[in-house]
Amino acid sequence: MKSETTMALLDLNHGTARSNAASNGRIPALLGSLNSFFARRALYRQTVKELNGLSDRDLADLGINRLEITSIATAAVNGKA
Template structure:
């Protein structure tokens, strides 16, 4: 997870800003891959398997969001 913070009085150069942008983009793509993989794996389970886990099909999206983004 990449975070960019600007210190007061310190200006980031163009190359620093581009690097931060690319790191943030890579992080976002990684999180989206986790989201899609979680949705794919949970959708592959039968209703019985999901029930054994205490999961309803309507919960799959919110579980995937929490797994990928922590929300």
């Protein structure tokens, strides 16, 4: 009686899974999402930094309470400003 052995082969030279994912558009979509996230985060931080740098009098002239700064920055990031 002959016994047959089956072996698995892993080919690391061709990157099939990576090329399939890239061809499906998942990697570019992920990179686009990451770029968008970091751009929105940078805008949020810059807005908070600039508004926090203003004096209470300057903020009052703009009609902004210091407690509203984070919500204003969030609205700016979400395009609601």
